Amino acid sequence: MTDQDVLVVGGGLAGLTAALFTARADLDTRVVSTGEPILRRNAHLENFPGFPAGVNPRLLLDSTREQAERNGVAFTDDRVERVAPLDAEDPPYPEDGDLGPDDEVSGFTVTLDDGDALTATYVVAASWSDPSYLDELDLSMVQRGSKRFVGVDDLGRTEVDGLYAAGRLAKQYHQAVVAAGHGAQVAITLLEDSEQPFYHDWVVPEGYFTGRDREVPPGCEEIDEAERRRREDEARAAIRESVADPHPDEPTMHPSVADEK
Numbered sequence: 001m002t003d004q005d006v007l008v009v010g011g012g013l014a015g016l017t018a019a020l021f022t023a024r025a026d027l028d029t030r031v032v033s034t035g036e037p038i039l040r041r042n043a044h045l046e047n048f049p050g051f052p053a054g055v056n057p058r059l060l061l062d063s064t065r066e067q068a069e070r071n072g073v074a075f076t077d078d079r080v081e082r083v084a085p086l087d088a089e090d091p092p093y094p095e096d097g098d099l100g101p102d103d104e105v106s107g108f109t110v111t112l113d114d115g116d117a118l119t120a121t122y123v124v125a126a127s128w129s130d131p132s133y134l135d136e137l138d139l140s141m142v143q144r145g146s147k148r149f150v151g152v153d154d155l156g157r158t159e160v161d162g163l164y165a166a167g168r169l170a171k172q173y174h175q176a177v178v179a180a181g182h183g184a185q186v187a188i189t190l191l192e193d194s195e196q197p198f199y200h201d202w203v204v205p206e207g208y209f210t211g212r213d214r215e216v217p218p219g220c221e222e223i224d225e226a227e228r229r230r231r232e233d234e235a236r237a238a239i240r241e242s243v244a245d246p247h248p249d250e251p252t253m254h255p256s257v258a259d260e261k
Ligand SMILES: Cc1cc2nc3c(=O)[nH]c(=O)nc-3n(C[C@H](O)[C@H](O)[C@H](O)COP(=O)(O)OP(=O)(O)OC[C@H]3O[C@@H](n4cnc5c(N)ncnc54)[C@H](O)[C@@H]3O)c2cc1C
Pocket: 009, 010, 011, 012, 013, 014, 015, 032, 033, 034, 035, 036, 037, 038, 039, 040, 041, 042, 043, 044, 045, 046, 047, 048, 078, 079, 080, 081, 126, 127, 128, 129, 130, 133, 166, 167, 168, 169, 173, 174, 175, 176, 177, 179
């Protein structure tokens, strides 16, 4: 069918978090991104929950990407040039596949800067501040100054079925935790719109559901005490390693200041 279930455009906090959620729900997910997430310009991030004395924003981005990779997200470093509906005349299925020309085909063709094209059933646009690759689609955009935002409903759906927008591109507040949270919200909306069985993405102690004679709902996982301790040890080791040394990269300066220098 399509190359990917979900293709996310943009690997900032919104896109990475959306991809994390769809991959953990077993949708085959790829992030295509180029250029720097805007948070790399921040000097020290002091308002992202969970870090009492703040956190290096470049470390937060690296760690979030590693978390997405550990959960099965694939990455392509390229610019998306164009997103178009799959061409019904030129369907992406192999001639010997189960589908035939009479079957309904839904999804998108995503053309990359290097000329390659990928197909995806769902696309999440999280590419602050560039929506130009969506111009062929019948979407409402919100213009504010030189910036264009993609119009979405309360849950991140655009007017095109299967296309969502997340983070700052979807005119969310310009704050890191809001971008991450919106990425998660959009991903769960996508899951609810899809046929993928999903209840919540929760990891709970053994017996939390089954102890009440309930099935473990889709998306949830029960783990026993030994597995809980194993995961905690792995998590502590990963955090220790990530903060062992100061992050090597400097903040990125605003382009106009950098140009003056
Ligand atoms: C200087 C500065 C300091 C900040 N400080 C704070 C702070 O202290 N606290 C706070 O909460 N927030 C802060 N923010 C805001 C916060 O960084 C953003 O709101 C948030 O990170 C936006 O995330 P995003 O995922 O929506 O976008 P981004 O992180 O910008 O991610 C979008 C990604 O998509 C890529 N992309 C764009 N077009 C394409 C394309 N066509 N194909 C492929 N990839 C593409 C971009 O290069 C980028 O990597 C700050 C912002 C700035 C500029």
